[in-house]
Amino acid sequence: MKALIIVDVQNDFLPGGALEVREGDSIIPVINALQKKFDLIVATQDWHPANHRSFAANNKGRQVGEIIDLAGIEQVLWPVHCVENTEGAAFHKNLDREKWARIFQKGTNPVVDSYSGFFDNNRMGETGLGKYLKKKGVEKVFIAGLATDYCVKFTVMDALSLGFKTYLIEDATRGVNLSPTDTERSVTEMRKAGAKITHSGKIL
Secondary structure, three states: OEEEEEEOOEHHHOOOOOOOOOOHHHHHHHHHHHHOOOOOEEEEEEOEOOOOOOEHHHOOOOOOOOEEEEOOEEEEOEOOOOEOOOHHHOEOOOOOOOOEEEEEEEOOOOOOOOOOOOEOOOOOOEOOHHHHHHHOOOOEEEEEEEOHHHHHHHHHHHHHHOOOEEEEEEEEEEOOOOOOOHHHHHHHHHHHHOOEEEOHHHHO
């Protein structure tokens, strides 16, 4: 069985949002079309408490883009984004949610960030997504959403580590690109780790 995982297509990651991904909204029609080809669809949602330590504003004297040690691992400091129960954390209004089976929230622990839809960044906590997919008999996962170089990449890597045959739908993702080549480098990393890089046209 196969599943589509839609990663973090939320207002704060879209143009005009607190941590906007350039052209992030351009993937919404692609994802909506893809959903017609899947019987099982799940989504992940960044869902931070306001006091999350990955926010630069919660680290005195620190700036967005700086790297600190957080819970024993390197952490990029971000603008305040996707705070629980805010409009920024909501899914974009044009994103079709009719067929979604479950939403898995992440980043809820204030002392460790969670890029992946499966585990937090130090792999001490999990969202339940992996167990859910395995209980449903899923063997293949197709991953789309935001952002290619962070939450999508980490979700792909964890899917591979859990034994899923994993496909990145490349044209249904966009990257943050703190450095101009981050997206390209991330796709290369995913491919080398064993992910299959595909295109929506091959599915539709």
